[in-house]
Amino acid sequence: xxxxxxxxxxxxxxxxxxxxxxxxxxxxxxxxxxxxxxxxxxxxxxxxxxxxxxxxxxxxxxxxxxxxxxxxxxxxxxxxxxxxxxxxxxxxxxxxxxxxxx
Numbered sequence: 001x002x003x004x005x006x007x008x009x010x011x012x013x014x015x016x017x018x019x020x021x022x023x024x025x026x027x028x029x030x031x032x033x034x035x036x037x038x039x040x041x042x043x044x045x046x047x048x049x050x051x052x053x054x055x056x057x058x059x060x061x062x063x064x065x066x067x068x069x070x071x072x073x074x075x076x077x078x079x080x081x082x083x084x085x086x087x088x089x090x091x092x093x094x095x096x097x098x099x100x101x102x
Contacts, residue, residue: 004034004035005032005033005034005046005070006032006033006034006043007030007031007032007070007071007076008030008031008032008033009030009075009079009101010101011030011031011098011099011100011101012028012029012030012076012079012080012083012098012099013028013029013030013096013098014026014027014028014029014080014083014096014097014098014099015027015029015096016093016094016096017052019093021057022056022057022058023054023056023057024054024057024093025052025053025054025065026052026053026054026055026080026084027050027051027052028050028051028052028053028068028076028080028099029048029049029050030048030049030050030068030071030076031045031047031048032047032048032049033045033046034046049068049070049071051064051065051066051067051071051076051077051080052064052065052066053065053077053080053081055081055085055088055093057088057093060085060088062081062084062085064077064081079099080099082099083097083099084097
């Protein structure tokens with residue numbers, strides 16, 4: 001099986017990048033990994049990729065503003081959106097949060 005570049009989904013950093021009276025915009029950021037050339041198994045982080053989402057303060061509706069490159073099926077967007085909606089339900093619009101699996 002060929003090992004290849006991948007985008008992480010187990011830990012997604014979410015940072016507020018803009019806010020108004022009506023909505024808040026967040027970047028969601030994931031690690032990009034590639035096979036470690038020094039070993040037959042394992043990967044190393046070679047960078048990050050990001051997307052942008054918006055949440056309407058009145059309704060909690062989350063929309064994708066800028067898709068994350070290599071986010072097949074918008075998996076990382078859905079995880080970040082769910083985390084931001086849980087903050088919205090608690091009346092929060094944090095400057096920084098994260099989705100963490102497990």
